[in-house]
Amino acid sequence: MSGKKQKIQIDRKIFYKNLAGLALPIAFQSLMLASVAAGDALMLGKVAQDEMTAVSLATQIQFVQNMFLSAVTAAGAILGAQYWGKGDRKALENVFNIMLQICGAVSVIFFLACEIIPELLMHVFTHDVSLIAIGSSYLHIAGWSYLLTGVSQCYLTTMKVSEHVKPAALISSCAVVLNICLNAVLIFGLMGVPRMQAGGAALATTISRIAELILCITISSNKSYIRPAFDRFIRIPKQLKTDFMKQCLPLMGSSLCWGVGFTSYTAIMGHMGTDAAAANSVAAVVRDLVCCMCNGIGSAAGIMVGNELGAGRLDLGRAYGTKLKNISYVIGFISTVLVLAVTPLVVRMVILTDQARDYLLGMMVIMSVYMIGRCVNTVTINGVLDGGGDTLFDMYSLIVCMWLIAIPLALVGAFVLHWSPLAVYACTCLDEVGKIPWVMIRFRKYRWVQDLTR
Numbered sequence: 001m002s003g004k005k006q007k008i009q010i011d012r013k014i015f016y017k018n019l020a021g022l023a024l025p026i027a028f029q030s031l032m033l034a035s036v037a038a039g040d041a042l043m044l045g046k047v048a049q050d051e052m053t054a055v056s057l058a059t060q061i062q063f064v065q066n067m068f069l070s071a072v073t074a075a076g077a078i079l080g081a082q083y084w085g086k087g088d089r090k091a092l093e094n095v096f097n098i099m100l101q102i103c104g105a106v107s108v109i110f111f112l113a114c115e116i117i118p119e120l121l122m123h124v125f126t127h128d129v130s131l132i133a134i135g136s137s138y139l140h141i142a143g144w145s146y147l148l149t150g151v152s153q154c155y156l157t158t159m160k161v162s163e164h165v166k167p168a169a170l171i172s173s174c175a176v177v178l179n180i181c182l183n184a185v186l187i188f189g190l191m192g193v194p195r196m197q198a199g200g201a202a203l204a205t206t207i208s209r210i211a212e213l214i215l216c217i218t219i220s221s222n223k224s225y226i227r228p229a230f231d232r233f234i235r236i237p238k239q240l241k242t243d244f245m246k247q248c249l250p251l252m253g254s255s256l257c258w259g260v261g262f263t264s265y266t267a268i269m270g271h272m273g274t275d276a277a278a279a280n281s282v283a284a285v286v287r288d289l290v291c292c293m294c295n296g297i298g299s300a301a302g303i304m305v306g307n308e309l310g311a312g313r314l315d316l317g318r319a320y321g322t323k324l325k326n327i328s329y330v331i332g333f334i335s336t337v338l339v340l341a342v343t344p345l346v347v348r349m350v351i352l353t354d355q356a357r358d359y360l361l362g363m364m365v366i367m368s369v370y371m372i373g374r375c376v377n378t379v380t381i382n383g384v385l386d387g388g389g390d391t392l393f394d395m396y397s398l399i400v401c402m403w404l405i406a407i408p409l410a411l412v413g414a415f416v417l418h419w420s421p422l423a424v425y426a427c428t429c430l431d432e433v434g435k436i437p438w439v440m441i442r443f444r445k446y447r448w449v450q451d452l453t454r
Contacts, residue, residue: 021165054135060263074302076099079240079247092162100233115140128274142205171215265428275355299383306387309387325384331379382394406431410428
């Protein structure tokens, strides 16, 4: 769809009510999930810098797993939102089945890797023997949580697209609160429990994931919820499988490009010394916390646009997309101000060497500029464009901006030109800001305005 269209008048009251109803619970859920990493960093940071750094590096394995899971659940959300907007409950049940099949297989693979070759996985991120030993022990325990994550994510995604976003956020929040409480008990050895440090963080994560999955299954047993259709778990319509993979494969490509690229950033900083790695670990936690609102609006954008397009209201879906894209700039500038505002507090909160503290201060300033691009791209690409099935663009933009520009520049700066860690960190932030003009051009072609249902 291209060319000029008659401007559609949006009912602002309905629009903002729907946006708030979706974005706030999802943003809160994202905040709670990011709080686990923040809790790990703060609590382990009170124990020792090496404990905090090793766990931060080890959790990159789950980060990579989440790239696979997020691609599958994002494809499920795209089709699920459109079929829910159309009122086709049976098709959404089949989409749930497909998500479970793929996410279950991915979770088993990552579980086995963490149990069998944890030391080899840690070698990817650091050569420090102490960090490898701590990280490997963490992965050996946390690997059990990775086995459950894929299943619970399928349940939570289906809840979000079928108008049960608040229960989904409540489930995640309960799991996070349990995780943080158990972190305190097991890391520091409170209430008579042995002090486990990094191992305690891993055990807390595993127990909370078990609780999360139990809550998902229990709450979804209610009649109004969408559940897996086990009677036709294998017998899924071939055309729906084809439609699912048509959305999933580009999303998988973009998720891997982004996930492996982001992990590469962590690995590069990890090889620049423990001070640079420690500062980067703290900066990453702050980034994830501040990104919660744009994550919520991005997810809400995909559902809102998808619902309208699936219901056949293409012009209204297009108008919603334009409105959400504009909102993303506002969120971006607010996030920039927020990062700068919390910088003095963050720098004082964690136990770091003087050199690591200087690095962290510089990284926070650089990150404040990065947040504008991150917010705009999250809402526009992962929300609006993906909501209409335009999933290939994200992969193209990542290949060019991240893999052909940012990563090579960071590698050359770190290992050939021997730039300072702050200069290398700035290179890792180039991709999001540099994508904005290209993203706006793609948005205005309106290829994302399409009904994907059959």
